Amino acid sequence: MAPTNVKPQIRETISTPSKISVALTVNGVAVQLEVVPWTTLLDALRDHLDLTGTKKGCDHGQCGACTVLVDGRRINSCLALAVMKDGAAVTTIEGLATNGALHPLQQAFIDHDAFQCGYCTPGQICSAAGLIAEGKAKTAEEIRELMSGNLCRCGAYPNIVAAIQQAMGPS
Amino acid sequence: MINFQYQRAHDVADAVRQIGSDPNAKFIAGGTNLIDLMKEDVERPSRLIDISRLPLGAVEETPDGGVRIGALVPNADLAHHPLIARRYPMLASAILAGASAQLRNMASTGGNLLQRTRCYYFYDTATPCNKREPGSGCSARSGLNRIHAILGTSETCIATHPSDMCVALAALDAHVHVAGPAGERVIEFADFHRLPGDTPQRDTNLQPNEIVTAVALPAQGFAGNCTYLKIRDRLSYAFALVSVAAALELDGDTIKDARLALGGVAHRPWRDAAAEATLRGQPASKPAFARAADFVLRDAKGFAHNAFKIDLARRVIVRALTQAAQGTPQSQSSKKIR
Numbered sequence: 001m002a003p004t005n006v007k008p009q010i011r012e013t014i015s016t017p018s019k020i021s022v023a024l025t026v027n028g029v030a031v032q033l034e035v036v037p038w039t040t041l042l043d044a045l046r047d048h049l050d051l052t053g054t055k056k057g058c059d060h061g062q063c064g065a066c067t068v069l070v071d072g073r074r075i076n077s078c079l080a081l082a083v084m085k086d087g088a089a090v091t092t093i094e095g096l097a098t099n100g101a102l103h104p105l106q107q108a109f110i111d112h113d114a115f116q117c118g119y120c121t122p123g124q125i126c127s128a129a130g131l132i133a134e135g136k137a138k139t140a141e142e143i144r145e146l147m148s149g150n151l152c153r154c155g156a157y158p159n160i161v162a163a164i165q166q167a168m169g170p171s
Numbered sequence: 172m173i174n175f176q177y178q179r180a181h182d183v184a185d186a187v188r189q190i191g192s193d194p195n196a197k198f199i200a201g202g203t204n205l206i207d208l209m210k211e212d213v214e215r216p217s218r219l220i221d222i223s224r225l226p227l228g229a230v231e232e233t234p235d236g237g238v239r240i241g242a243l244v245p246n247a248d249l250a251h252h253p254l255i256a257r258r259y260p261m262l263a264s265a266i267l268a269g270a271s272a273q274l275r276n277m278a279s280t281g282g283n284l285l286q287r288t289r290c291y292y293f294y295d296t297a298t299p300c301n302k303r304e305p306g307s308g309c310s311a312r313s314g315l316n317r318i319h320a321i322l323g324t325s326e327t328c329i330a331t332h333p334s335d336m337c338v339a340l341a342a343l344d345a346h347v348h349v350a351g352p353a354g355e356r357v358i359e360f361a362d363f364h365r366l367p368g369d370t371p372q373r374d375t376n377l378q379p380n381e382i383v384t385a386v387a388l389p390a391q392g393f394a395g396n397c398t399y400l401k402i403r404d405r406l407s408y409a410f411a412l413v414s415v416a417a418a419l420e421l422d423g424d425t426i427k428d429a430r431l432a433l434g435g436v437a438h439r440p441w442r443d444a445a446a447e448a449t450l451r452g453q454p455a456s457k458p459a460f461a462r463a464a465d466f467v468l469r470d471a472k473g474f475a476h477n478a479f480k481i482d483l484a485r486r487v488i489v490r491a492l493t494q495a496a497q498g499t500p501q502s503q504s505s506k507k508i509r
Contacts, residue, residue: 017174017175017176017177020177036174037174037175037176037177037219038172038173038174038175038209040206059210060207060210060211061203061207061271061273061274064271064273067273073247073276074272074273074276075273075276075277076203076273076274076277079202079203079206079207079274079277080202080206080277081177081199081202081206081219083177083221084199084202084221084223127272127273130272130273130276131272134247134272136251139504141504141505142504144407144504145407145503145504146272146504147272148271148272148406148407148408149270149271149272149273149274149408150271
């Protein structure tokens, strides 16, 4: 399709907004950030706090690689503005292990070989932690449905489901 | 993403005041559609007014026997709220058929209503789109239009409203409560979203500087005989090609009342009261369902790639009404269609 009659898009110049102070508790640690309003929570974690475990996949809420827990609920951090999460508690993949012991989901992903390239894995594991906390999935079918916001282009889905089932334990 | 100013609203009146102070300001709540569109340079607000902390997060019974849903109730919380799950299972099911668990945790009730009616040309700033750039032309009419509308289209736009929740709200006769500079008012759900006509840039009849504060459901939830049946290209996390919210009130085998709304077929959730009327007094049977389906689709018009939706919609309507009549609603985790 030839873009014949599209007007050139002229972006209005606006005064540059000043940075805004944001207080977060990230993986149990209180942090204070100064960010411009358009900083996503994902970029705040990766670029301001050097927590690069959370991955940027599509950056449009379609792949789930950026999934983190905010106040215990799984969300796409690429579609959240850091300034809107002022005061929130954020858990990333770096915060799941306790005292050097892997989180049961991390161990289960290893046990079941639930990844290949590993890029989607932090999002998969944080999403699974959210799923278990929600308590709505009992069967493999329900796990598949409620994990559908996390894509794995290596196709490790059967092993991911098996790993989550192991971490859930017998219901 | 475009640079923008950010400020928080302290209460509803403050939100209305703040939005009125800047013609290019937008409200943000869950942000799942707005942030995405801003990243694509489709939406370019100069200022975001954060309404996510306003006290609009309650789900409560109303004196008339209905339920009032605060505009900030997250989609996931609404679907799993005991009042909704028990009394309005068609709404709960529709919500769970949409988006992903993460997005349902973020997206708000009001935001679900206000997500843009859209198609991929709306997102592609390199192509003409009357909704994005009024008067520039519609790329979809002569382009790839497999996902597009078959009902209520205009020369200017054939995009669809992608919400599942709104299809159920349309079928349930919901009302939308809004506040604005002129005070509060209530909009019938059927009058909330618009057909494209000559102004496809307007998705709703919300007036400038109005804010959605709640969605109200009437007492009748059709809990015994309802379904939400969604057909899409993959089994989960995809927009509907065609979806149907169907609900019946039965007296023995006779239909006393019927509700029928479609998603994925029009610029807004498509409810057809005249088609529902053809069902009243009829036996709850396949011939009656097929007649109603034909009636709903009497003016359907396909384009180069989406004409299949007309036959598909006919079958999904019949199947959904059958599920409703049998009291066997579609499961949103087992994808087997019975």
